[in-house]
Structures are given as structure tokens and as C-alpha cells.
Amino acid sequence: MREVTLLIRHHDTPESDVSANYPDVTLRSRSSMTGRTSNRKRIIEVSGDPEVIPEFLDEFGDASPVLDLEPLSPVGRSRTYVAMTYDAYQWDSISERLSDMEVYYRNGTTITAGWERWTLYLEDHESIGDIRASLEAAGNETELVRAVELSELDAPAQLDMFDFVQELTPRQREVLTLAISEGYYQRNRGTSVEDLADKVGVASTTAWEHLKRAEEKVMDELYDYLRSAPE
Numbered sequence: 001m002r003e004v005t006l007l008i009r010h011h012d013t014p015e016s017d018v019s020a021n022y023p024d025v026t027l028r029s030r031s032s033m034t035g036r037t038s039n040r041k042r043i044i045e046v047s048g049d050p051e052v053i054p055e056f057l058d059e060f061g062d063a064s065p066v067l068d069l070e071p072l073s074p075v076g077r078s079r080t081y082v083a084m085t086y087d088a089y090q091w092d093s094i095s096e097r098l099s100d101m102e103v104y105y106r107n108g109t110t111i112t113a114g115w116e117r118w119t120l121y122l123e124d125h126e127s128i129g130d131i132r133a134s135l136e137a138a139g140n141e142t143e144l145v146r147a148v149e150l151s152e153l154d155a156p157a158q159l160d161m162f163d164f165v166q167e168l169t170p171r172q173r174e175v176l177t178l179a180i181s182e183g184y185y186q187r188n189r190g191t192s193v194e195d196l197a198d199k200v201g202v203a204s205t206t207a208w209e210h211l212k213r214a215e216e217k218v219m220d221e222l223y224d225y226l227r228s229a230p231e
Helices: 014-020 053-062 094-100 128-137 156-165 170-181 193-200 204-228
Strands: 002-009 025-029 039-048 066-071 079-087 110-112 115-122 141-149
Touching: 002 128, 014 025, 014 053, 014 110, 014 115, 039 053, 039 204, 053 066, 094 115, 094 128, 115 128, 128 141, 170 193, 170 204, 193 204
Parallel strands: none
Antiparallel strands: 002 115, 002 141, 025 039, 025 110, 039 079, 066 079, 110 115
């Protein structure tokens, strides 16, 4: 069996289209669906710039399939939890498409900059090419991130880190990776934000902003780990 990670640009759906307008906001499903009628509920986590999250939630809540958004934690933070009620009849679900194809997949989708990240588990006879073709025939874009045999996955911590890194936007990953490789975080560092900006080809203020957002996400994840780790 293989573990396959796909990025899916799910056009004409609020979770993907609204997310594309807010590249510094990450949306993550934190619960399964519940509800027996067309009105379904689930808990979502929204993280990113605390000044942008309220605007994101306003636009997301105005989307036609979304019936109600109820904040479960303060909105003016870099991470908030929201109970979402939506009309399942209007919600084009990637999970249902995968279920129809009888494909195993991991719960807890993460959406950043309009792209949904899905982790699939495929039997030897299942073709990732056929799955992508089916999804793209429905008007989606797909990008294969990786495919690896489950027998080769013997480091759970590395898998958790892989999941976390995918929450960074492509530009955040690029700037953070460059900063680390150039020794920006070393005590006697010989590089600056201006140097990083020149190599990436953006303004220094833009490079600083990407780096700041990436650092915030890294520290938030580290804080969650330290808080929950046994003493």
C-alpha cells in the first residue's frame, strides 16, 4: 500500500475559493461531519494573521452553502475554532468523490492559498493517474506532492512534521528554507532580511512578512507540542 499526498484546487467551492483570497490563512477540518438532514456540522480551525481572520470568516460565512459559523474561541487570535453548519446538498465534497472511488483517505484536510491537501492510501492495483483524472474531470486541478510505500514510513515524527510544513504557504516555505540555509538563525549570522529578499526577488518588507508568518506558525506548533508533552 502507498501513501499518496495530493494538492487539489477545488474550484467553485468556498473552502478553496475564499482561501485563495487569503494566502496567509490556513483552514483545517478538526472533526468529522455530523447531522442527518441536509444541514451538516463540523468543527474547523482557522489560523494565520489575527487581523485578517475576521475578514476571512465574514467572506467564508457569506458563501451560499454555509448556513452558520459559530466561533468557539476568540476570533482576534492567530488561531480560532469555529463550528460550521452547511447545506450538504450544495457542498461539492472531495471526500465523497474519494469514497465513491472506494479510496482510503486521512481525515483532517488542510487548505492553504486555495489548495486542499489530501493524504490517500492506495492499494497496489489502484492508479493515482486514474484518481487524478477523475478529480480533474470534475473541474479540479491536482498536483502530486509525494507517493511512498507504507513499509518505508518508519518515523512518525517525520510524518507529523511533513503535515505541518504543508500548512506554510509556498512563499513562506521558500523564504524560511532560504533563511535556514543561509545561516540567518545562527548566532554570528552573515545574512540579513535584505539579502534574503534580493535572492527571492521581493521587497525586504515582503520577505520579512513571509518570514514572520512562517516563524509564528512554527512557534505555535512547537508550543502545542511542548504544552501536551509529558513532563
